[in-house]
Amino acid sequence: MMKINTKIFGEIDIAEDKIILFENGIVGFPELKRFALLHDEEKGTDVGIRFLQSLDEPGFAMPVMDPLVVKPDYDPEVDDELLAAAGHVTMDNILVLVTVTIPGDLTKMSVNLQGPFVINVEENKACQVIVEKGTYPVKFPIYDILQARKGE
Secondary structure (H helix, E strand, C coil), rough: CEEECCCCCCCEEEEEHHHHEEEECCCCCCCCCCCEEEEECCCCCCCCEEEECCCCCCCCCCECCCCCCCCCCCCCCCEEEEEEEECCCCCCCCCEEEEEECCCCCCCCCCCCCCEEEEECCCCCCECCCCCCCCCCCEEEEEHHHHHHHHC
């Protein structure tokens, strides 16, 4: 077990087998390589927002979610060599997450569909890729989509 003191969750224990390694870091933070995927148990996961918590920099955590929740046809084309850092990725071991931006005005909430995180859940290896093919925006508005889902 590893203890870290986080900004969002306070002091938490992370099991070694829950550590996700980003060999090349993430965009803008190449030095951050070890992360854990956390969720706020009090708020629940009804919209599926979790946090990619850095273990190298405890003050750094990014809200992330499954892009299929807000864009069911999300299927970016990514070259295999870009996924190499995530190990042997298959349809059975892949988890794709995108960054959620949560501004003061929640109606402007968005996800970045252009820079998804690809996680190999079997090997706990991951990478962030930039989707160059297709028309996926960096700021895809999600507030109305999430509100509509709540009503379902």
